[in-house]
Amino acid sequence: VVRSSLHPVFSKVFTVDYYFEEVQRLRFEVYDTHGPSGFSCQEDDFLGGMECTLGQPAQKWLRQVMTRVSVDVLGPAGHCTKHFLCYDGPHLARTSPCDDLCLPRATAGPVMWWTCRGGRTQGWQIVAQKKVTRPLLLKFGRNAGKSTITVIAEDISGNNGYVELSFRARKLDDKDLFSKSDPFLELYRVNDDQGLQLVYRTEVVKNNLNPVWEPFKVSLSSLCSCEETRPLKCLVWDYDSRGKHDFIGEFSTTFKEMQKAFGEGQAQWDCVNPKYKQKRRSYKNSGVVVLADLKFHRVYSFLDYIMGGCQIHFTVAIDFTASNGDPRNSCSLHYINPYQPNEYLKALVSVGEICQDYDSDKRFSALGFGARIPPKYEGVWGGRAHPLPPTGIQGVVEAYQNCLPRVQLYGPTNVAPIISKVARVAAAEESSGEASQYYILLILTDGVVTDMADTREAIVRASRLPMSIIIVGVGNADFTDMQVLDGDDGVLRSLRGEPALRDIVQFVPFRELKNASPAALAKCVLAEVPKQVVEYYSHRGLPPRGLGVPAGEASPGCTP
Template structure:
């Protein structure tokens, strides 16, 4: 789970470990006696988890659909920051009870950051389908404190085969065995049926200690046993073999682990000074500073910067402008220091950025076009230098504040795709009421961004937010939305490069 930046700030400023400021909790969901909403069969239920944000319910995730099942045990888990166990009767929208239906949510604190990655396949599994072979899947169960078996993970279904190969998957070690490598784990193999009446193929028991023998090209094999068949048939051997091809235990470091381990967020601001913003001396301009001493550019700088600056010890931030003519020769620049000191473009804190911005406005002429690539490449050069260190010491965040359409879209796409390989993220805040379709395109939430040559970004590093959606909201709401993806982007980058925190907390 990605921590919110606010949680991480608490941990940093108070000087405590992550376990004291945020508790990660995994939720397992089961239900019983659900209402039957289908005519010819039973209901096909699924569960959706919401959380409240500023009075609105926002979806956090949803389980798989349990076909034809009024007593589902869902395999998909949720991770949140809570630690309660809940058993609640279900109610209808009108407030009346939903029959005898109930939902049970079991929470487990993920205080151990170890994760286990497994790759499994099967060989010569029993044929269960009349017209085909089998559609096998696996379920992993652990023995709970009450001595009952509890579902931990369910693999995908592999269609029409007796020799399946399942996708590699990762689960928290606490989920699989409560962190105890000697605790028994039961693995069940089923043949999936569309009507929900899945056929049991066989099972076996093991431990994580046994599974970790599957390393360095060594495979571990388990006989899949059907106890009923074993009792009936004297010459029964097994119902197939389950092969553990790969098993590895690693540590799943969080954003907070990296920050507390010494990673600095290097913050740079890029400001759009193109003519489409309007004359800054006129109230209609987006750069016009009102009698309260603010405008949308300043509001965006302060909202985001006041949070990010807590992650940088010296609080010295480069502030760049683009799209303006500069004195004395009035040439257009798409990469200039707003303090007019190209050898030292740093401003002291967010207030220093705001002061340099206000001071430069009367000294420049707004022009164009709106080119993003130069300042993206500027920050990327420093991120590339940090990359050479091969440690999780620095991560660069570029905040671009702009009023409109990008002029150098092909160059910008190329720059972002290249920057996705570096310790770098880009936040774009659109001010004014322009058409921001191009910005939405750069934000690779719908599909991964590609350059004009077809090269795909290795990860999504762009977050776009239109300022107009937050004009009447508290500034904290804007910062929360703008910075929502940054923790995940930081951890994703360092994990892809197998870089642990520079100074990890003691085990």
């Protein structure tokens, strides 16, 4: 609750699991409360609400949604206390005076845009846009004056990455009578309760007052809980085989200080024994510890690239071969039933509605194969009638329905030209040297491809490009031979033996999900896309746009 404010900024943070392949619906509502506690919706004045999706699906990354609400007027003058509710799917949750609120995961439901009764589309998505400001709406879609709500999304999966450290020391105190010290170093993280958590213990360097310890790797989460200013403590000991190690000295720092000092060439600390320092005025140190090397390997996630402005371009290719049956016949896979979508439309809408949230212009390429269009074959649906790509998934659906009466289903089922066509566009983007454009090709077919050798060759070439391929088999054909294109059982190779650089194909028989919800189909089909996006940009060493690779950092790695 923010009291007496027409422009409240809510500090409450909602932590929400974000899944690329799922539609996650959110609703925000703002109330003016009257009571001292302010938690009775029935007595509070409803100031307006806004519906949106979290980004229209996602994968296993966490998302932090910080809500900032700007509300004009409404409520008693001088005492305009605001409170908002938030729900995900059918689950309702509200802010409270304490404890962050974790929203429950969305349940399965139809894939569709939110539409108010007044006819206004409220399908706003926030992950791909980072920040969304929309008007607050009252019942029946009426505007709540000039009131607006701003929702900000921030990735809190952590500053993903790991650190490679190498320490050495010089002039350490000699703790042994007949030989030199056998030093080892321990690195600790200071927790919130001021307790020490051991992060790493080096090996013992025998009989040496100027030891050089082996480099080691540690995740940023383990090192400092992804907080670069969290205190760290290093302790140096003289090893004793009986376990009674002699304390040599210690020093404190932070990961941020380590980075700065290493960059300036001054990464060394006095190794101090507090007891000696207290007793001896002339005491300076018990040696010096030097950070010999520091490499920060940042591991970016799919969300990092999306938040960096990477656009996901969606292309759909539909099988118009004769094996689908005459579209005028109710038994045809292309039959347009006014009461129920066919399998092609179900798969198209389920996947397309998710992908469209990550494409700013919402213009999708619609391709077809296996058809004969008078007076000659053309690959693009009604190319003359539609000079521009259809807008949004609904535009693709309309283009598909409009072209059916004008084409003759023919053959063969050759998909290599389709893959090569999209690959040429992706290849042009590859030369930009930025993580800005990624391409998803959805192929819907009712049978095994007839140009298998060429298809394998095209996929192997495409595996080096910013591109993923999803193949959905519709109908009841035997798709056993199609499984070879999905690299789950081994690396796909061309007939010449050339291996695919990465697995970019996901094959799904539609009949296995025929009775599942559109959300379940989309989840199955798109689950591998985030991993494929990260693998491509990681292999190219491309960070998300706007982040770059600062000095001292290595090239980006791949998040699991």
